[in-house]
Amino acid sequence: MFSYSPDWWLINVATSCIIIISMVAYFFCTSTFGKWEKLNVPYARPIPLFGNFLTVALGSEHPVDFYKRIYNEFVGHKYVGLFQMRTPYLMIRDPEIINRVLIKDFSYFPDHGIYSDFSANPLSNNIFFIENPQWKMIRHKLSPAFSSSKLKLMYEQIKECGEELMKNISKSILEHNNNEMEVLDVLGKFSTDVIGTCAFGLKLNAINDDNSEFRKYGKTLFKPSLRILFRELCLMISPVLLKVIKLKDFPIEACKFFHSAFHETISYREKNNIVRNDFVQVLMQTRRDLVLNENIHPSEKLTETHIVANAFVMFLAGSETVSTALSFCLYEIALKKDIQDKCRDEIKSQLLKKNGVIDNEFLADLNYLDMVLKETLRKYPPSFALFRKAAQTYRVPNDSLVIEKGQKIMIPLHSLHYDPQYYPNPEVFDPERFSQEEKSKRQSGTYLPFGDGPRICIGIRFAEMEMKLALVEILSKFELEPCGKTDIPLKLGKKALMVLPENGIWLKFKKISS
Template sequence: MIFFLMAIILIAAFIYYYLTRTFDYWKNRQITGPTPIPFFGNIQDIALFRATQAECLQKIYKNYEGEKYVGMFQLSTPTLLLLEPPIIKQILVKDFQHFTDRGHHYDGEREPLTANLVNLEGVKWRILRHKLTPTFSSGKIKNMMYLLHDCGKQLLQYLQETMESTNEIEIEMRDFTAKFTTDVIGSCAFGLNFNSMSPESSAFRQMGREVLQPSKIFAFSKLLRVFFPALFRTLKLRTFPKKVNDFFLNMVTETLKHRQKHNIRREDFLNMLTDLRESKDEMNPESDQDFEVEFTDNLIAAQAFVFFLAGFETSSTTLSFCLHELAINKEIQNDVFEEIKRTVEKYGPTLSYESLKDLILLEQCLLETMRKYPPVQALARICTKSYQLPETSTTIDKGTAVLIPVYALHHDEKYFANPEKFEPQRFSKKNINQRPFGVYLPFGDGPRICIGKRFALLEMKLALATFLFKYEIDVCSKTRHPLVLDPRAFILAPKDGIWLKINRRK
């Protein structure tokens, strides 16, 4: 019995040591921060699904006002949380060579779709980013406008059929906007009609739900993938369900074969990736001349998939949040409608790439929406080589995690007065120029800024302009305000959806 008790004590002591072995990391470097809890570190509320990442980091952010950064722990992983604009700029831009990677697990062999631009690291990321950047130029995006217009027509047709015998309906807006953005990505990325607006649920829409449907199992798997990648691999867990992986790989492979066989060319992302595979471009950075990225079907599928994943969910969520705010703030909605009306009278009902630039207030509404509800709650970086913190003798080691609390910065009264109020004028040129770098980061910044930023803004402006010109929105009995955030969601999202009433304009 004594031997058994001693064994239990020793095992418990070992487990406690293992879970707390890193907890003196920041103390040894004389960096202040919250006291960690064994196993959880400083993210207990996130791990137990009691709060979103945004809310958890905002609490730490507020408790250490005046500090440049604080040392915290994600489970047992030492993490530097950046709090002030100068150090944020230093990490994202000036000293980017020390923080090139995001630290996201990927496995190109077992899970081919994870080997995408968001996850890739080092030289492979640098070369792929260099090659893909021209595919998101203004000229290439302008060539896709006819595809966006077709999706806009499908959106209006869907509403006309849904509201055939009534002038108003109540709709859950996240699902509604997701149907539109799924069709946009299907057309512009894959060259296919996803038909998400049809009464029968689109296969592509189902795949989107499979990937991002909030659940505790998915959130737990994500924690293991980030903080215990070896265990994640040992248990043979998956980032995405196998049927999602197989669906997209087969779809891309079959589409590429069909286009090659019938000599089909289309102004979409898949065609641009095919062009990159067939080109002999050797414009690699000098230091990377001995390393080449082979555009296999799997690599092309991975890039098209992340375009689908990032494009449909973040854009649809932003659109639904924006519509929610416009329903609450009817005066702003009316001003937006008048701006759209003037633009249509000037350019005609089919809004061109150039005419969308005139929708300044509409764009400000989108920017303000992403300030109040940033899809990415925090930016993650990994120290890729030891780094001495500016104006100190303190060095952080390779492998140390870095977080930038986007949501907390966006809700800091120092930069955005009365942050819970929806005020599009925050994004007038004058106000933008007065704010420091690093306090508004919905797309990230620096060399790893979102490559699809320009496309996302264009897609959302066109969707809102098309919709609001024909319909107005209002609150209904199911509308929740303020919205409650879902701690299980992959990106910032509301619990129970966003319910609004849609009325035909007279």
């Protein structure tokens, strides 16, 4: 006769539970991994839960390098399947398909497909995150803020900020007897002032005020943190996790500050009937048309939060992305004196030709400077990838691939910008790539720093104008050189969501004699 002790029974039950839980967990972690094999799509082999994303999750590889590695592993393929944690993404490598997704067949892919829990993150309820048809409606309302006539009115305001920047740099050199500066911070203050005055009518004076709250909280929005990494990993495992834990997209204190600041600015202008040709004025009109208007269809109606959230995203994009691109540009021309001198000579020539008048025609004639900026944005695009989601099932023309409704798509723009097939010797900074002759040779869909198609960055012309005007001021008054603190080559921070330098960008400023 066998005897069964209670301990033996408990051990068996516990063992069975562990086996069942392990099997369920393994199934959950790998349940999406058959996607690409089923569709006969070449793919990077995943590991349970992490997919292909382990190195990024551990912080040992920057997303730029992760995407570039997979992009280069599948040379000759038009697309490749990968897994960001459990989530299947289709990486598109072929410029022709990219053009279809972004432009020709945009109606199939109108949304970024980047999830945010708006109940926990009201400031994310903006033009970047929201989906069609709301996106199209808001885009239509906000676009007039960046018309040619509106941009012309901003020249003098940006020029004033540029003059303050020059005074600040000169003052810093005199007071500290040191002409070495971390330009990312210096230009961050400048771009904060520009977006503040041009878009919101606010004199922030961040250039001269080290305690500016707009600058202080603005810097925290893209600062690498465990919170950001944890949020991204949860999102890739399952959006349900974010709904449960209510994790914030941005730091709580920064959100409180910007929500209060922009709400007060709009309310003050409304109450005092203040009219200015700026972004706030466009937001106020949008509020009247889509928030306060009782005669519109409920599906078109917005909330007060939508208005503040779109003020927030414009400030965010107009300050950090512009200052970062400018910093990278100064870094490259500081290392290449011949390019810097050619820019300066062009600026001097045009100033003489226009009798010192800086206007739209003046900026349009700075052809070489435009080439330098384009090459900067090729090497250092503001983002490393574009994301889209299929709104309906789509059969790729002249191909067997069917992209299912809801499928997430990734366009590796940084990898495209470094593909020697399109840009020979891609590590070399060469503005001549963007001469008219060279551009005409290059396939469209291979240069995407601001995206393309209907969802291209709404403020692209504003950003380009601001960067050109800043470079005109700086190169007219200073020569730039690397210094002992300059990283050569530049190291990118592995934990940042944007393309950012790990140790800042240090340069030497030498005043040009009058």
